[in-house]
Amino acid sequence: MNRQERRRLEIKKKDPMVYIKQSDIDRIKEEATGKGCKMAFNLMLAVPAMVIHDKFGSLMKWQKS
Known part of the structure; x- marks a missing residue:
């Protein structure tokens, strides 16, 4: 790009x-590869944990006495 075009x-x-x-x-x-x-x-570990929590979450809830 010359001067005239820039102007x-x-x-x-x-x-x-x-x-x-x-x-x-x-x-x-x-x-980038390491990250x-x-x-x-982390996703490979988190996704199965989320599925288990969603499927069996009602069994894991603590009842207050």
């Missing part, structure tokens, strides 16, 4: 260029 579109400054190293990309991938695995494990 016509009233763009004041250019978008900054961001440089990312391959090591940064690898680190981001590792963090996804932890979330999947």
Whole structure:
């Protein structure tokens, strides 16, 4: 985009260029993979617990005396 087009579109400054190293990309991938695995494990444990609670919840309620 040249200067004339930027003036016509009233763009004041250019978008900054961001440089990312391959090591940064690898680190981001590792963090995302770890976070996804932890979330999947938690859901794998939580869903059966919720089903059991919903199905047999009436048996688990404590009666006050």
